[in-house]
Amino acid sequence: MSKIIIYFLLFISSYSINHVNINKLDVQSRNGTVFMSMNSFSKIGVDLKRSKNTFILNTDLGKYYLIDNRIITPQKEYTYLSIPFISQEKYYLPLELILELNGAYLKNNKIIRSVEPKNPNIFPKRIISLSPGITEKIFALGGEDLLVGRTSFSTYPEEVKNIDIVGTMFEPNLEIILDKDPDTVIAETHFRKKLMSTLNSLGISVTKYQTPINIPEIHRSIVDLGVLLGRHLEARGLNASLKDKINYTRYILRDQEVPKVYYVLGSGKTDITPGGDTFINSLMVLAGGENIAKEKNGWRYSLEELILNNPDIIFGSQRNIDNMLMEENYYFLTAIKNKNHYIIPDDSIFNLPGPRALTQGIYEMVKIFHPESAKKLKPKY
Structure with missing residues (x-):
């Protein structure tokens, strides 16, 4: 009988999440993030409780504990920026972060449940x-x-x-x-x-x-x-943390002018840079830059295209920047003339499509594209 009740509650929760418009709920916006009152979370089937300084979130996968700026799971802790607050004696928590932990997301002010893979029959041990x-x-x-x-x-x-x-x-x-x-x-x-x-x-x-x-x-x-x-709980926690930080980055860069940028991965006989179909291009856009190679696919570029699109900023490894500075063909570029070229000590932070690229990688790019805004990110990331 108890199993039937649990399945029924999960069904009701799923139904509620899939059929709710947040405009009808108690929400507030701060720093580009939507916060929702605890009472409104209960109305959409989210099991959220508070015990002293800890918020306890029960999901279909298990429990999350939110303490200060930390999401605590059985295997790992993750940080987030959109800290809960009190207004008119009510607690407000970041809506999209709580939805992510519940396997849902926000689209056009509507809450939609994510489609996720099923657990395998056996989890690997080696x-x-x-x-x-x-x-x-x-x-x-x-x-x-x-x-x-x-x-x-x-x-x-x-x-x-x-x-x-x-x-x-x-x-x-x-x-x-x-x-x-x-x-x-x-x-x-x-x-x-x-x-x-x-x-x-x-x-x-x-x-x-x-x-x-x-x-x-x-x-x-x-x-x-x-x-x-078998780390599904942690996967949602990690993504909730990353998406919260990405939203904050977009918020602080919202009114900035967008410089034309070029990430040099190879120069001389062959010019190499990430095109518009690469994840590095996505990082450059998120960091507030316009990739001059965005119309290209893959990694090949040409000197003619580089001169034609004439970037405001060039960045890359020490070796690749030095190669450009030794070639007379690149002297025509505004970024070279104005010395707007920057060394990345460890460019592997851009080259691996993982969590580090979405935190440290983004921060390193923002430092180059928008140094004043980067000061707001440093203590956060």
């Missing part, structure tokens, strides 16, 4: 990651205890050095992989079909994801990986 982006996300989800192998390309976070190397991203060592006795190997787009077939024939499951090419795909990849690892 994982080898063949992608730096996957490795970073596993750590971010609190799943590092499951990792038994990674490639030499995986260097973040620092604790990854405690995980044994099984070769490079493009040439993993099959013998070492087998010696690690994994139940799952996780890879991304670059993974070769032949190696996948070999591993499958040896009874090792292989999960291959498409490398994200924009910010929504990064969020989706976090959910997919979280479900696979």
Whole structure:
């Protein structure tokens, strides 16, 4: 009987969330974020309670505890910026963050339930990651205890050095992989079909994801990986944290002029930069810049296009910036003439489509594009 009641309550909650317009509820807006009163959350089927300085959120996956600026899950803690407040003796909490934790989102002022993958029958216990982006996300989800192998390309976070190397991203060592006795190997787009077939024939499951090419795909990849690892609760918590910080970034940059920017990844014989179909382009837009290569697909560019589009700002690694400064062909560029070229000490923060790119990566770009606004982000991120 108790199971029937639980299923009924979950059904009512799902129905409520899918059929509510927030204009009819008690909401307030602060710093570009919509906050909703606790009483209104109860009206849409959200189970939210308060105990002293802690908000307790019961969801279909389990409990979240919100204390100060932290989202606490069984495996990991995440920070957020839209701190609850009291107005007229009522508590208000960030609507989109609470919805994300409940597996829902806001669209055109309507609350819609997200479509999420189902949990696998068995969760892996011994994982080898063949992608730096996957490795970073596993750590971010609190799943590092499951990792038994990674490639030499995986260097973040620092604790990854405690995980044994099984070769490079493009040439993993099959013998070492087998010696690690994994139940799952996780890879991304670059993974070769032949190696996948070999591993499958040896009874090792292989999960291959498409490398994200924009910010929504990064969020989706976090959910997919979280479900696979049994860290679904953490996946929602991580995404809620990231989306809250992204919304704040958009808010503080809302009235800024947008400079034309160029991210140099290669110069000289071949000019290389991220085109409009790359996730790095999404980062540049979010950080308040206009990518001059936004109309291009892929990574190839030309000197003629660079001179024609003449960026206000150029940024990249020390080596790539130095290469441009040594080539006379680039002297015509306004950013070179005015010395508006900037060195990124570690450009891997842009090159891996994961949580770090959406926090530290965005911050590093905002420091270059809008230095005054970056001061508002530094203590937040």
